Amino acid sequence: MATTDVKAPRRASEAGPALDVRTRARNHAIASIGSVLLVWLLVTSVFGLLDPETLPSPLDVARAIATLAVDPFSGSTLFGHVASSVQRWGLGVLAAVLIGVPTGALLAWIPPVRAAVTPVFELLRYIPPFAWIPLAVLWFGAGLTAQSAVVFVAAFPPMVINAQLGVAQVDPLLDKAARALGASSATTLARVVFPVATPSALAGVRIGLSNGWMALIGAELVVGSEGLGFVISQAQSNGETEVIVAGMVCIGVLGMLFDLALQKLSARALRWHA
Amino acid sequence: MTTETSTSTGRVPLQRPYRPPRKRGTTSIWRRGLSGRATFVIGVASSATLVAVWHLLSATALVSPLLLPPPLRVAETFWQFLTAEYLGETLVGHTAASMTIVAGGWLLGGLVGLPLGILIGWSDRVRWLVFPLFQLLRPVPPLAWIPLAIVWLGIGDPARIFVVFLSAVVPWTINSMAAVSSVDPLLIRAARTLGAGDGSILRRVVIHTATPTLVAGARIALGNAWTTLIAAELLAASAGLGFVALNASQTLSSDILLVSMGIIGVLGALFSAILRGVGRAVAPWAKEA
Amino acid sequence: MTHSTANRTRGPVTGSPTTGNGHDPKLEIRGVTKNFVTRAGEVDALASCDLALEQGEFLTIVGPSGCGKSTLMMVAAGLDEASSGSILVDGEPAGGPGPQRSVVFQRFALFPSRTVADNICFGMQQARVPKPEQAERLEEQLTLMGLGKFRDSYPHELSGGMQQRVAIARSLVLRPEILLMDEPFGALDAQTRLLLQEELVRLRQVHRFTVLFITHSVEEAVYLADRVAVMTRRPGAIKTVIDVPGDAEWRSSDIETAMGHPEFTQLRQRVWKLVKEEIVAS
Incomplete structure (x- = not known):
């Protein structure tokens, strides 16, 4: 007999392997902060969509701190x-x-x-x-x-x-x-x-x-x-x-x-x- | 039935000889509760004393009236300022200028923060994604955005609205999130067994139950918005109560300075009181916090 | 059928369970297990549980604290997913939670922002019951549960006993086929508890719903039930199911009288011994 098809939303282990909640939360945090940094880098340094007087690249900022x-x-x-x-x-x-x-x-x-x-x-x-x-x-x-x-x-x-x-x-x-x-x-x-x-x-x-x-x-x-x-x-x-x-x-x-x-x-x- | 014998060390040794309670004075006179009337009388008396001391200080020129004008002159200035222009506007005009910016920034903050906070509180995944960004930006005070806002938007209303928005959006979001996630999960389960689906639960159980906290968030956001606006007006404005205060300070018009500070304080208190009233009106069932 | 061998103890249930008298079960818990993933690893909450309730039957579950009674209830309600096994209603997989299996929780779970009347109507509104019928069924419940005076009160204005009456009315108004009660009287004081126990017996004479009732009180389990299931310590399993004779004298009397009855005492002691074995062993 298969398991019941009970729907239980908001459950931590819905997706695939049993990762505990903290690990999954951490992975999401890394992904979101990482992608924001990446977008910032892309629009400033790589594609130069924004001029540095409006938004300097993260590298410029690091250099300025140094x-x-x-x-x-x-x-x-x-x-x-x-x-x-x-x-x-x-x-x-x-x-x-x-x-x-x-x-x-x-x-x-x-x-x-x-x-x-x-x-x-x-x-x-x-x-x-x-x-x-x-x-x-x-x-x-x-x-x-x-x-x-x-x-x-x-x-x-x-x-x-x-x-x-x-x-x-x-x-x-x-x-x-x-x-x-x-x-x-x-x-x-x-x-x-x-x-x-x-x-x-x-x-x-x-x-x-x-x-x-x-x-x-x-x-x-x-x-x-x-x-x-x-x-x-x-x-x-x-x-x-x-x-x-x-x-x-x-x-x-x-x-x-x-x-x-x-x-x-x-x-x-x-x-x-x- | 076997009798239970304690497995621990048995009797607890007396650590100190027992001292009988003191007989004298159960509650000292200072510690006794006060009736509502006594509280009121003491409050009025203390406020009156404060004003009297203030008056004496400046009347006897113990403190220069240039630094602390006497209370009566402040009251007089307030009266004149209601109709006379100072820096291009009457008091009413400056107040209106400040309130417009605050309303704009606060409402924008709510427009973004309320749904965002509810979403963050409702969905684990959205919370995991968005909350870290929030945590990253939160330690930077909204004021510290003022120079950048001026670079981006120039010295004008949009820059101030932007900074006010930043200061309001954080409490809007955080409190909405807290409001939603603090709803007892048992209520959600109960609603599910009564046949409610996700949308219905969010609308009819979660948001409904969270209303008092949501309104509290709105109140905190308005307080922050007001505080930040004053700072923004010190830096970049051509009207508004903060602008008046700074100019008055620079021209040593301490009476105007105190009037503007007073109005800023009264309006802050008024906003808070209004939203408390709103909270009671929309959620009569909530116990007063 | 005579009950000369009144309190027949069933051995630990193995294989497919049957109901008290062999009919098709209304609610069936079949081979349900449950484990949780925590940082420390997997924890077994329920070993295999099998139970079957026939239409109109009242089955109570007792067991040591932490044995997984409530977990089993949540799985039965469809609020939690079983790790394996299934929940069947009328022989069909039960699916998610819904009004045909109504739950009464220990902590009432009333919506604090809604009045008594609003709370009771919540489920009917979800089911889009026509307004006039809603009003009619609301009145019926208010009368039945003695809540008429409180229809416009908010939950926090009511005593615990009244709150639980509202919660029960909120379930009953949906005319559930199955009522799942998770220590419903556990948070109430002893006197209120006695009153509501008797009330529940009375309600069952009105609606013949099927009840799965969890409690940690052996008296309550024996007094209310047609059958009492005793659970083992964690990971919980059904240890024994005991029949309560339907024609016992004390069954028609109120709870104080029943408790004084030797047959009741005997039965209670038997159940308590089974529970105690589990507590002591853990």
Whole structure:
């Protein structure tokens, strides 16, 4: 007797040999990314359908990255610009973590503080970080402080919101149980509430870091004379499209690296968490 | 029946002597919940205090009014700006200019992202093919596309719409994908046993169930679009609220700067509130998230 | 036919299965096996399973957790493909899932975005049943399941027991020939469960559908069934099929009374012993 002709769509092993799902997903990813790169190469370098000022070939972009790494562009090499961007970003997000996470915890833990801060916070958080750029420039001048301030403004809200969410979602029963076992308020906070709230708070930090990176690029595009955002805006005025794309690649890669690093860190910190 | 004997080490040793719970104060006054009215009163009081402090700072010239104009002057400027032109438009004109671009980019993003996301969520193969490309492009902030957009499209509306589109299309797609793939597979199986085919399941079960998440995606996309537009207007525009803010900053017109920031914030909040309302209206059955 | 040797135990079923009394089976599970491909390699979920249900029969399957009961059910419903073997309805290969083999799931599987009435009508809409008839059949089910008050409620507004009533109504409204129930009362509290068990017995007196019913509760299996199939531990196979005498006294009584009956207790203990052998051995 043959097997039933039961139709079961969305099944992983429909096509031929039994490959597991991950392998098949990986093969598809390689195929799609590979073909996009191939098309890019074909329309630029091989057939020259697009002129390099519109879309440079991947080879030009690679060459531009290599050149940027050794020859100064608008004042410093690629590493100099990266260092400057990372510094401003680092300052802004560090301040956001140090202020934002405790603020969030406080907001969740102490209702009167929440009642006082929430309306103001809710009003301000709808102003996009970029709208602060002109004010930051007005207040601090077009330099490190203004850009770090914009990073701070971008990174702060998700850190507050997620830390608050993390603490608020701690089961009140745990709090009660800890107190019934004789824990003081401080002990409860440190040993029961914070561990439970950490995953959410870390998720907020992660969002904040990437928001901050985005805001920094925006700030550098508008004002300042160093950093990756400045590089691409300068390259646009010079008409060097391959440098624009090279800068975009660097921005993307760095953003991804920061995110990966934080993911690894939080995975390590949250080993107890399912 | 045999009695079960534990195979483990048996009794768990007491690790610490038991301390009886504290008698004093079960919940500290700071930790007690507040009534809705108390919350409201405290909120109003804190907001009023903030405005008062702001007023005192600039009235006593502790902070230069050039950097922080007093609240009353900001309100006055807002009133005048409603009818008087600044940089060629009234406040209404600049707001309309910004909103047109946002609407364009956001709708285009939805036109592409909504069906794409639904498709990615529905079909493994499309997801495997398209999602890696998305992941590759996602770390590049939409803003970083502005210089390239200017090279391609010049300084004008199309460049800004393009950048706004980029910022909106990602949340449209990702959330639609998440919405569709988070629909309980059991519901799909149930629909199948009730005689529904693929198309019917996608339309009547998956998209229907996913509606609240789809609307949430639209809301996030609109927020992103608005944020990105402001940045784009700082760079390449001849009208719009971001353009006003930057020019005001350069000419030290801090009152106009604060007015434009305020409007940007209020509109952002308004968009969010409207789409929350839409979400409730189209999916009354969904529990509030 | 007399049931002097009441609870006759069938040995492990080998070869082609037959129904309780030798008629042509309504639903037949023939030599079904199932294995999954995972990263770790192939996993056998079901060894060969054979069962046959005659028209109108109520067959329950009990077995240790993880023995593949639910997998077997999904294959029977056409929602999963068997690795080998076949599912036959009236002697014909059954094909994909469809309303003639309606499934009631443990987790209700109600559409959260649809009201009770909409959920019940879903299958009829698929089958393009004419509107007036839909309305009529909807009313009939609402009355039958005691859901009249809740017709415009959304599933999340209902208790678990009410939700499962809706799910059962959604199946029954299609007038299925076969009802496949996958631990339908498993997610309910004990009291609701008792009520729905009795309700199911009552419903069967109205519609004589054929039921394949999975449960991990031995009482439930014995109380509801015409025959009880016990499954082995993973990879699951049918270990034994036990007849429940149709004329036993307790069958006409409610479940509490039945449970107090010595004959019921005896039968329950027998089934439990068979299940326990499998749990202990694994």
